[in-house]
Amino acid sequence: MGRFFRRLLALGIFAAAAGWFLTAPTLRDTQAAEALTPDPVHGETIFWASGCASCHAAAGAKGEDAKLLSGGQKFATAFGTFLAPNISPSKEGIGDWTTAQFIHAVQDGVLPDGSHEYPAMPYVAYAKMSDQDIVDLKAFIDGLPPSDVASLPHDVGFPFNIRRSLGGWKLLFGNPAYVLTGTMTPEVERGRYIAEAMAHCGECHTPRNALGGLDTAKWLGGGVIDGTAKVPNVTPGGLDWSEADILNYLTTGATPDFDFVGGAMAHVVDNMGHLPESDVRALVAYLKAVPPVSP
């Protein structure tokens, strides 16, 4: 009997050690990126394409106001309410961060103190961004106005408030591989980079499982945000708009019925306005190329 419990205890310690090991943050090598010369002008395009301001600026901020990344927007989810942190170049924000720390935060989901970020930050998407785009993005953000507003803590209950558990989440759902694979035209490939690496369309348009992981088998097949708001299926299985209709929507915000929608997608339309039209066309080509998800 004593031997049985000793074995159980040993097994328990082994499992805990393995769990601790497996949930440890993994960081990528940043040497190559640090050697690059950042281009802050190109960084602005990356900034809008990646939708940073949509969450990190004040709610409803437009134009120049959207460049003050003071944080504070709240995102209600099944796991709790997440509060976007200040990412402006200040003491309260990310002004002191090195290039390596920035890359780990944006692409690995690991903060400078070594803790995991919640996947409310779409680092699984950003993980696919090129080194040059990431350092350009940092250079652009470094030139934005600073904000001294303190970041507020997330309002997340047990067990999700244990950040170490996010290591397990990353093991299960943190695969940064592209969803659309196979041969594709250079235009679709460019659209895939915009949609899957930068604009993180899938974060809202793909359904999530009980643990908050994206159900990539139903990629872009429609999701739910803010607890109840339905996000439409934008695969060819759910969206029968022509390419001209989708292009017009992404550049002007007008549906084929010439209704103009608000909500989170209004931010996306504003963001797309900063991209060259060839990029928006590439995004449209990508949307036409993703596997249809039946409604």
Next chain:
Amino acid sequence: MTRLKLTPLKLTGAAVALLLSTSGLWAQEDPFADAVETRHGLMLQMASDLGKIGAMVKGEVAYDSAAAAKAAANVAAVASVISLEQFPAGSEVGKSADSFAKAELWATPDDFLGKLADLNTAAATLVAGAGTDLDTAKAGLGMVGKACAACHETYRQPEG
């Protein structure tokens, strides 16, 4: 004291009276139905005219200067009609059938009217340029669209 006798005729009369009074009650419960229908009609008319210019911008039909100018004039005319008259206090989502207007609209009416003024400014730009050429029409359409979206974003309850 005479006892009230319930004859079939009296019963029918009572039923009719009850029906009338309840239907009257229904009408009283939604005094904003006309205003909501009117504002939806104005929006649809605007969407119809914006769609005519939009079809040219999308390349679905050839650019037609006269048709674009007429559609732009219609947009400006409809925009000038929209006011708080079609948005009476209380005609908000949940309180009036088919209404999607958020209560915030009446909490900050000056902001709403400001956004409406922006729409009229944008519509004037569209009128000035719609007949010039496709690119100018496209720019004007974009401005009107931004004005539409700015108001919808703040004051319209999303569907679903």
